[in-house]
Amino acid sequence: MRNINDAEIKKFDELAHKWWDTDGEFRALHDINQLRLDFILQRSNLTSGPVIDVGCGGGILTESLAKISPTNVTGIDLANRALEVAKLHARISEVEVDYRATSAEDLSIKYGDHFETLSCMEMLEHVPSIEETIDSCARLAKPGGNLFFSTINRTPKAYLYLVIGAEYVLNILPRGTHAYDKFIKPSELAACLRKSRLEIVEMAGMQYDPFRRTCSLNSDLSTNYIVHARKPV
Ligand code: SAH
Numbered sequence: 001m002r003n004i005n006d007a008e009i010k011k012f013d014e015l016a017h018k019w020w021d022t023d024g025e026f027r028a029l030h031d032i033n034q035l036r037l038d039f040i041l042q043r044s045n046l047t048s049g050p051v052i053d054v055g056c057g058g059g060i061l062t063e064s065l066a067k068i069s070p071t072n073v074t075g076i077d078l079a080n081r082a083l084e085v086a087k088l089h090a091r092i093s094e095v096e097v098d099y100r101a102t103s104a105e106d107l108s109i110k111y112g113d114h115f116e117t118l119s120c121m122e123m124l125e126h127v128p129s130i131e132e133t134i135d136s137c138a139r140l141a142k143p144g145g146n147l148f149f150s151t152i153n154r155t156p157k158a159y160l161y162l163v164i165g166a167e168y169v170l171n172i173l174p175r176g177t178h179a180y181d182k183f184i185k186p187s188e189l190a191a192c193l194r195k196s197r198l199e200i201v202e203m204a205g206m207q208y209d210p211f212r213r214t215c216s217l218n219s220d221l222s223t224n225y226i227v228h229a230r231k232p233v
Contacts, residue, residue, distance in 0.1 A: 019058025
């Protein structure tokens, strides 16, 4: 099976020019970026080996990773225009990132057991098969490597906040960004991680306040959440 939803990729490509507008359609990703970067930094050493950002989009997190670990970061996505924006912005920011238009599945054929740190943020809810994406991520990681995933829980609260609230009331996300049935319960994500022989180290809730534009971590996994997993040695 080809684990790509072309309509999803097109959606992100059409908004390519908006990736770095901190008040635009991707503002929430900008607002939560420092929190997820800190989450990664507190749990892995970015300078100890190659780093990959899977589904990097316009490079919001990728650039932050590359500022800490220059020359070590790869960003992959299938939205070509998003990648063009990412490349251009990296030049402006003077950071070095190896951006590639490829999927985790394809890259894992050549780069198995390669990456010390892997992030895959806000992407799982856009792919046809999370099992397959997680399995490819597991293959990309080095034994002992750290993997980070973030996504959205499938709860009525998440539907209310992230679909109705963000897309229809506050208009801070483009309408149609999220499909409720693609949201992922933590138990489902955990089952996929275990199936791919990854150890779950931690799961934390990410609470985002779109009015104050602040976010924090806690134990409430009912909307956005972030996961730290490790590939056993
Ligand atoms: N990870 C980034 C962007 C999240 S938006 C961030 O959090 O800042 C989701 C991204 O996943 C989009 O750029 C989209 O093009 C990408 N994506 C969706 N399906 C994909 C697939 N099968 N392979 C690679 N990238 C994919």
